[in-house]
Amino acid sequence: MTASSSARERLVRVRAMVKKESLQIVRDPSSLAIAIVLPVLLLLIFGYGVSLDARHVPIAVVTESRTPASEGFVAGLRQSPWFVPRSYPDIHSAVAALRRQDVEGILWLRENFGRSIESFRTHGVHVVVDGVDDNTARLVEGYLTNTWDTWIGFRNERGRALSFQPVALDVRIWFNPDSRSRDFLVPGLIAVIMTLIGALLTSMVVAREWERGTLESLFSTPVTIGEILVSKFIPYFILGMAGMGVSVIMGHFLFEVPLRGTLGVLFLTSALFLTTALGMGLVISTVSKNQFVAGQIAIVFTFLPAFILSGFIFDIHSMPFFIRVLTHIIPASYFVTILQSVFLAGNIPGVIIPNAIALFAFSLFLFALLVRISRKRIL
């Protein structure tokens, strides 16, 4: 007799294990909940609840002397979709309002406002923004500047005065012309969801087998460690791709995120990333052997970094150097870049290929590590 199994026997064993795993997925509502319900929930929360756009921001306006210029500027502000100006008699009451968080910022038109406009001198405009929420603060600042520019431009067209600014600022937002943060959030969110499905689910299911003692039974049968890993991989790969499908469908049809790249590229890159995520989950559970610990590690080492450091919400380019280096070891950051490109810009080989290669390298590394650390031994 021979020690090694025939290819047919291997196939029978893998098929039996995949079937077993699939039955467990179907019968255990928690894994289906993580794979399907969680993505839907997260997408709904982020799609509807979280918006990085500032709209109807309450802002205090203090006008020290009413002039046609100041009246005009405030009227312009009122027409902007971004602000709801509220008048305050003096700067002190405005500051008090800011402290109470009644307003997000203060526009202070000093007494010399009108005169300075006419005479090319420094303008008597002060802007105070609430820096507690840095993100909103920057938005308010940006939008106020924008409104200011618009107003100046408007004045120039009417030829009422010469512009103090020979070159007008013309802001154009590429790839997201509507500047809808949702379009930018949803692809990133999908990457985070995929990390969650991949890492959390697999890390829990292998640890579960350790905890329940079922792995000890399995180990005493002729099944090899490679076959066990393959059989864990296949069903969760399919489940993960299903979660991906649900997310893409919701993103495109419910949140109307454009899909400018092709589905083929989306599918291939997702498969590559999911492989990486599943690999992380399998490594975690091989090391921890305990569902609770595995779940914690999966969240701390895969989900949270994917959330914070992938560039999904927080722009990587504005991070400090050290953190920026750190983002290179977060697989999700490569996938976020790919997805944002595929959704918003299209198939751009210069973006997609290098990032895909990085993901491929990650999955190779993780599976090589997995083969090295897993043994068919119970200790």
Added chain:
Amino acid sequence: MAADSPPRTAVLSVRNIVRTFRSPRGIIRALDDVSFDVAEGTITGLIGPDGAGKTTLLRILAGILGADSGRATILGFDPATEAPALQRHLGYMPQKFGLYEDLTVGENLDLHADLHGVPPERRAELYAPLLSMTALGPFRTRLAGKLSGGMKQKLGVACSLVHAPPLLLLDEPTVGVDPVSRRELWEILARQVRENRTTLLVSTAYMDEASRFDRVVILHAGKVLGEGRPEDLVSEARGHVFHVAYPSWSPRKLEPFLAKVPGILDAVGEDGGVRVVVEGSAPPLPAEISTTRIEPVPPRFEDAFMQRLARGAGKTSRTAPSPENLGWQNKKPGLADGGHEEAIIIRELTRDFGSFRAVDHLTFSVGRGEIFGLLGANGAGKTTTFRMLSGLLLPTSGELRIDGKDVLGSRVAEIRGRLGYMSQKFSLYSQLTVHQNLVFFTSAYGMSGKRQRDRIAEIEAFFELEAYREESAGLLPLGFRQRLALAASVAHEPSILLLDEPTSGVDPVARREFWRTISQLSLWGVSVLVTTHFMTEAEYCDRVAIMAQGQLLALGSPAEIRARARTPETPDPTLEDAFIRLLEQAQPPGVPA
């Protein structure tokens, strides 16, 4: 398959196996130069206390754990280097239920058949005898997790036999299984050996099982203490076993006393006296109990085991705990003989879960200082009764009184203060030290200040936990964990102690220590209500109640219950025989609960 058959000469041989583990207490030699052989078509028992190395050895033989040195040959293969080839032929059933609870009986069988490469066309032929033997046939589509404890173990056996292995390794297959299922399980295994010449290597903590094996290997602290046919081992104890009775002391007082006499290797209460195993040819009794009645009795396997263990381990003498160092005597003095007072009164107690009646008009009472055993198969209603007693579950109807107080009409907290509860699961905080656990549990019952400090010091002294005071509870050896669990459950000076399968999986040595403590507590007036699957343990009880399907089948002293099962064929039935007979009378065999 025929050409694949492994050589049949040496079925299993173990030579000088050593395996060590690193633990926070240092290097532990789990197996220390272990050698023995197993002949084809026989049942060999691996017997020893917890931590003796039984599971480690079986895992090494199954090829799922490495040895430090030494060599094993199973079915002609070396498990260390040829595990894949070995595992095609080997059957292995781990101690922990290793099947998938969310798969059905049939799916579990199919999975194991697939993994062992059993061709689909042979399955019907292989499954049929397994399903009929295990009586699992009607449950093929039931989820394994929904089976009773006994049926789960049978399914485990069926799965490990699905590829008709010539050798089967079983790790404590009958732990936590009720006596009826236990007997059925052994019938299945014996038939397998008889009809298919399967070789079995089985580890067990049940001494009565060991006496039925062809050969036994006694393991202790990683070393082989003895090996041979059980009859031969038992005959070594002949002439060393006696029944000792001293009319003026109850067995409960006599047993712990005798256990500490030098020259006495084992003492256990039995039949109004104490059964002792002695080193010499007569019990070396001290002068103060010289008017004792001493009768030689035929030895049992357990006597031989305890004899070997005492010789191998070197008997350790503990200082006798005295009643003066505990707090009970000034609260509830032990009653004089003949005095009687009811501590628990249960009348017509009933509890329904939907249309299912878990407890059905149960009536009994437990006296002050009495040890009362509640016996029954899994699902008989014991746990439900316990939950109602502890106020965790409301009865559907009936009356429940504790120390004269109506449980239903009183504040739960007031009743709880009188109850101590110890469950079969380890319910202490493993990350806290022994001392911190005791502080927590006494604080939970409202103790503080000097009273708490004194009480904890008392408890630590009584249970001899001082040496382990600063150790994490989770790292204690099993026997000490059990002791700590008991210490925690009595730390608030309860007058009633509820024990739910307290010694499940505990070896005979630790079990004796445990029961001596319980006996001591009962002498101080603590009433003890205990559930157990060990019928030998039920012998410690003053009275036992046998339950089935929520009803009381029998109530009486162990001797009375045994007498009820006396027939011409079995003139001297054990409590286990009686238990099985009563259950069969109540429910015809073959109809699972």
